[in-house]
Amino acid sequence: MATAVPPPTRTEIISLFRSLLRSAREFSDYNIREYTKRRTIDSFRDNKTLSDPSSIAAAFTDGKSQLQVAKRQAVVYSLYAPKVKSIMDIKP
Amino acid sequence: MAAVPVTCVRLTTSMHNNQIVRKNSTFMIVPMGRIERGFPCLRSSRFQIACAAKPETVTKVCEIVKTQLALSADSEVAPDSKFSALGADSLDTVEIVMTLEEEFGISVEEENSQNITTVQEAADLIEKLVEKKNETA
Numbered sequence: 001m002a003t004a005v006p007p008p009t010r011t012e013i014i015s016l017f018r019s020l021l022r023s024a025r026e027f028s029d030y031n032i033r034e035y036t037k038r039r040t041i042d043s044f045r046d047n048k049t050l051s052d053p054s055s056i057a058a059a060f061t062d063g064k065s066q067l068q069v070a071k072r073q074a075v076v077y078s079l080y081a082p083k084v085k086s087i088m089d090i091k092p
Numbered sequence: 093m094a095a096v097p098v099t100c101v102r103l104t105t106s107m108h109n110n111q112i113v114r115k116n117s118t119f120m121i122v123p124m125g126r127i128e129r130g131f132p133c134l135r136s137s138r139f140q141i142a143c144a145a146k147p148e149t150v151t152k153v154c155e156i157v158k159t160q161l162a163l164s165a166d167s168e169v170a171p172d173s174k175f176s177a178l179g180a181d182s183l184d185t186v187e188i189v190m191t192l193e194e195e196f197g198i199s200v201e202e203e204n205s206q207n208i209t210t211v212q213e214a215a216d217l218i219e220k221l222v223e224k225k226n227e228t229a
Binding site: 010011014015017018021022025041044045048 | 181182183186187190194202205206
């Protein structure tokens with residue numbers, strides 16, 4: 001067994017949540033933006049009741065890697081953003 | 093040189109005529125009953141308390157909180173009600189702050205978002221940030 005990594009503090013988890021939601025805003029595609037927001041909210045709520053420190057740490061590490069993925073993909077998608085916006089983005 | 097004051101006098105007399113005409117017209121247009129109703133509308137839109145946020149901001153914040161926490165439309169969300177009292181946990185608070193950021197076009201810092209516990213605090217912070225944004229814009 002590796003040495004126990006200290007479980008993330010409440011503040012760290014909250015700031016990871018914020019970072020994920022902020023990175024969701026960077027996407028130009030409406031669908032991906034909504035999916036990122038929905039997915040982070042759902043997964044954070046599901047894992048809210050975890051009490052085992054190792055599973056909390058695992059979920060936190062997972063979240064951090066997802067944050068990196070989201071940041072990279074936001075940049076890549078913006079390079080090839082379509083000119084026509086999704087109908088949902090056009091306010092009535 | 094002599095011509096100048098004559099023209100000035102002429103202008104003032106014509107202005108006097110206009111003013112007199114205008115006074116008559118205002119008397120005709122505004123009856124007594126209307127004057128009473130006119131004042132309160134002017135006052136409420138311009139009356140601003142120095143330290144608290146504008147009522148429209150507070151109302152908007154209340155609306156967003158209600159939608160986020162899925163509260164019924166007639167539940168009481170007072171400006172000084174704490175988010176935790178309304179049934180919001182820390183994740184809900186973060187979501188509410190995000191929605192407020194998007195709604196008002198501002199950016200809330202990390203430390204500030206930790207300190208928001210009531211609706212009034214959120215509205216005050218929004219006012220400050222909107223002011224700062226309008227100053228720099």
